[in-house]
Amino acid sequence: MASITRFRACDHLLNLNAFRSSFKKNGMPSAFWFHTTPQKFVVELKMPSLSPTMTSGTIVNWHKKEGDTVNPGDVLCEIQTDKAVMAFETEEEGTLAKIFVGDDSHDVQVGSLIALLAEPGEDWKSTTCSDTSKVTSEKANNPPKPNCDVSSLEHQDKKNSKRAMTLGPAVRNLLERYGLSPIAILGSGPRGLLLKGDVLHYIQKENLKPVPIVSPTAESKISLKAIGTEPKKSDLSKGTMKKIQNLTHEQEYQDLELSNMRRTIAKRLTASKTGIPHAYSTINCKVDTVMNLRKKFKNEGIKFSVNDIIIKAVATALDLCPEANVIWQGNELVQPTNVDISVAVATKSGLITPIVTDVLGRGVLEIGDIVRDLAERARVGKLQLHEFQGGSFTISNLGMYGISEFSAIINPPQCAILAVGGSRLELGDDGKPTTVMSATLSYDGEAISPLAAATFMSTLQGLLESPQSLLLGHRSLPE
Amino acid sequence: MFSVTLRCLGRQVHQQNKSLAPLFTYSKNGLNTEATFDTKPFKLHKLEEGPATTVTLSRQDALKYYKDMQMIRRMETAAGNLYKEKIIRGFCHLYSGQEACCVGMRASMRSYDAVITAYRAHGWTYVMGVDAVGVLAELTGRSSGCARGKGGSMHMYVKNFYGGNGIVGAQQPLGAGIALALKYQGTDGVCLTLYGDGAANQGQLYEAMNMAQLWKLPVIFICENNGYGMGTSVDRASASTAYYTRGDYVPGIWVDGMDVLAVREATRFAIDHCATGKGPMVMEVVTYRYSGHSMSDPGTSYRSRDEIQEVRQTRDPITGFRERMLSSDLATADELKDIDQNVRQVIDDAVKRAKSDKEIGLDELTADIMSNPIDTRVRGVTAFDTLTHKRLGPAVNSP
Incomplete structure (x- = not known):
């Protein structure tokens, strides 16, 4: 163990400045063991492919501007791929000399020149591109004008x-x-x-x-x-x-460009609607009890929305009817152990479905908080990938827009989606007005049998009509 | 000339007063031909004595290490860019940040020592003798690649380099096997078997260690601990993160993997240990990976961008080594800039070739599968189609 005492921390870097200043003062003649004529390097930054399926993307905004110093690991700009907005980092060091494709440029092809980087210390203003014909993206932005100006x-x-x-x-x-x-x-x-x-x-x-x-x-x-x-x-x-x-x-017309996200949504929805045997079943639920319950809690200062209760009820119904709680995994059906519910949120660029995980283990208030947080972040595009990919079941609620009922398209690999309409007053069996809400389940006919779908829907109806049964849960042993 | 010497002497005295120890030997051009540095202390496991913490570095070696590290850094940057241009496809794991590991180890290896590593193999392929074109063209799948473009990122081989291995941890027992072969052949060669902190939790490592210790195999099990096994930090993945002690009965040593000199010294020590018949050794090299695990990992969802930038600014192996060279007058800033430019030129040219070279034809489908095939027929898509095996290239590492 005596050897350990010999160790000494290496702290030569501390005195680095002293060394360097003396080095400069001495003005030592620099020796060149090999010397090449100083060559000016210009790094051409090309549109990166930041997802395996990306062919073109949108430059959302630049974090650096022309003339800014760039260090390895710095984020240059945010790029929207076909899946998400990603940061484009560089490994180079230098000065951002020229930006060819500015903020909010759509449809920039992967591999096209987007910017030039000059070597550190070089005059970045005089930097030019060696091969201007490469600026394909620029061409796309300013298409050649017809001869008639x-x-x-x-x-x-x-x-x-x-x-x-x-x-x-x-x-x-x-x-x-x-x-x-x-x-x-x-x-x-x-x-x-x-x-x-x-x-x-x-x-x-x-x-x-x-x-x-x-x-x-x-x-x-x-x-x-x-x-x-x-x-x-x-x-x-x-x-x-x-x-x-x-x-x-x-x-008089104006061309509206389709965002990558909308294109991806369209592609996926078409694949789903044409490839999955959609079947539908609609049920009406009397939601007076839920409404009253909500009103009662609201008077006490505890606020939650009907949607929060619906999420909880759907999760409980899925738990009770596990044959409806399935997702595809390749060619196999699996039953997830947790119930993770995707909630459709409309954003400016399109519909996104953030996920409320493990709904069974959460209370209605917690579900409400999570939904609001996710929806808010979805609207400003701040969701992370894992927050909207996955989930075992989707709920789409258009009730707040006065839609009475509609049917939604399944979001694979999920096998079902519930379209919830708004509540309306109807004449009840007892001749008194009752509040009724319609819910339509679109389910994958291959994965879920009509009987399973019907059982699920009637269970959901039961839970929504008497929300206190949400407390019951399973029997531990089959009756 | 006299005044220069005087100034140098003055400086030397000045430095010694600061108890900073580097001893210099001066050459005519005013630059030092040799300098001495202290390394961070090594941590030892089951060892009485460790490697020396005072290391001497010659100017020639310093320039070589600097050039090699820069070359790997730029090569990996180029590979990353080519991947983002979709010219490199499939798997690609970058070594940026870990350059000091392979350059330091290579510096202490003898010509007949062997290496086997996992799939983060580009840097190792380069230091084992494949040039930048060989690596980059292999990544782009062109004929000038070191495996004629047939292997890609995970399958690069050269003399005494048993390759990148695609299966996590599978190289660990293979490394012990190579050591057994070296011992069997009667050389005092040592096999450096590298694995990551993720693969360090695999059972096969401990099986291999057990046999290596029993048979006193000349193998150094080197854990390149870059802090994250894919997206899981070492603290979340390992019950014990002191990887150098995880060999239990196998002596271990902990090294600062961001210091090329520390790595070099530790490797020299470990090779001495193994080559003298004392059996295997474990070496933990603590380093950092700047890029994500692979190209599909942006690398920022399980660690903050600030963390990466902090390592870049305070622990970077190239910047740190550069400062050492400058502060001890082993090289001038201009010289290093020349190296940088030269490296850049080499990589730029290599990228051009990697993009423009031809891919091999379909006729090479059955070429070089075996080094010495007994039966030259190769089964086709069905059992009734037979293709013929042919040999084109030299068989690398064939006995």
């Missing part, structure tokens, strides 16, 4: 305003497809009217090819459409927005 058209329009007044639809279509200006072609029709034959002849003569179809942006659409309207002098200086208002009613 708005301003030049309008300028010439004044001279040829008569001619520009009338263009047939076929002529218009051809001009648009080939990106031509009507001024360049001589019209052979009455009063110099441009005919389809003139354009076709011109195309043949010049041996033109159609312009590749680009996503229509306001500018390129309007440039041709604007020809039909008499340009006023004041219009010339104003932007495109003004011109939108000048368009006739039928030409």
